[in-house]
Amino acid sequence: MPPRAAFIRRRRTIADPAVSAGRIIECMQLLRPPEGVLTDVLMSLRVLSVGDVDALAGYAGRDGAWLPSLKRRCAAGALPLDGRGWLAAWAGDGSDHGPALVLTTTRSPWFVGYVGFTSRGAGTVGLSCGVAPSWRGRDLATRAVGLAADWLIRKRDAQMVEFRAGRDSPACQRVAVKADFSLAGSVSRAIEATGEVFEDLRYIITAGGRRVHPRSAL
Numbered sequence: 001m002p003p004r005a006a007f008i009r010r011r012r013t014i015a016d017p018a019v020s021a022g023r024i025i026e027c028m029q030l031l032r033p034p035e036g037v038l039t040d041v042l043m044s045l046r047v048l049s050v051g052d053v054d055a056l057a058g059y060a061g062r063d064g065a066w067l068p069s070l071k072r073r074c075a076a077g078a079l080p081l082d083g084r085g086w087l088a089a090w091a092g093d094g095s096d097h098g099p100a101l102v103l104t105t106t107r108s109p110w111f112v113g114y115v116g117f118t119s120r121g122a123g124t125v126g127l128s129c130g131v132a133p134s135w136r137g138r139d140l141a142t143r144a145v146g147l148a149a150d151w152l153i154r155k156r157d158a159q160m161v162e163f164r165a166g167r168d169s170p171a172c173q174r175v176a177v178k179a180d181f182s183l184a185g186s187v188s189r190a191i192e193a194t195g196e197v198f199e200d201l202r203y204i205i206t207a208g209g210r211r212v213h214p215r216s217a218l
Contacts, residue, residue, distance in 0.1 A: 022083075031090075031117055031152075031156055033090045033099065034151065034155070035141045038101070038147050038151050040143060040147055042106075043103055043105045043144060043147075044104045045102070045104075045115060045147060045148060046104065047087070048087060048101075048111075052083070053083070054110070054134070058110065082144050086099055096119050097116065098119075103115065105140065112134075112135040113129065113130055113132060114129070115129050115145065115148045117148075123158060124159065124160075126162045128163075128164075129145050129175065139178070142178040143173050143179075146180065148161075149161040149179065149205050153207045154204070159207050160204055161209070163175070163179070163203065164187065165200060167199050167201055176201075176203035179205075180205060182204055184204045185201075186199050186200060
């Protein structure tokens with residue numbers, strides 16, 4: 001059976017008032033999630049589970065600014081909005097966020113970070129990453145980004161993986177360089193709410209140039 005493309009476009013009808021008015025919302029069915037856990041010696045990446053609700057609620061009460069659009073309220077036994085969004089994105093349903101994997105380590109009962117995925121088109125996948133403040137400075141972001149890039153290229157046929165780092169964010173730039181990404185210019189992004197424009201440095205890895213981490217078990 002031929003390998004499936006990393007990203008497949010399709011049209012899906014969403015059950016909301018916009019659809020009843022005749023508008024069809026085009027959604028992106030993103031990557032298939034890993035069949036298991038992506039892991040190396042020190043950390044792992046996996047799909048969010050209902051068992052992570054307590055961790056999400058805990059971060060919301062302490063230092064949740066590093067998580068995308070984390071809501072302050074968490075209904076008992078239910079995933080907060082961003083958690084549901086991550087899972088919906090894996091299923092190809094409408095979501096404000098792309099799919100993501102949570103970063104875990106044997107030294108914590110909770111997940112301590114995440115790696116997010118975005119389609120950049122033409123066989124290119126964008127990565128984003130966040131690590132809880134109390135777990136920074138341990139190279140977890142570097143290892144997570146590198147592990148995700150290996151998986152995308154080896155298992156999901158990505159031709160290019162992209163990581164963007166703010167020009168004023170040396171820590172993110174170091175993550176990209178240490179994970180073997182190469183600088184490939186810059187891109188501008190605008191904040192819709194304020195009209196501010198920021199410049200991000202664009203780092204890439206191509207399928208033909210990727211050095212696979214020898215300790216990765218994918």
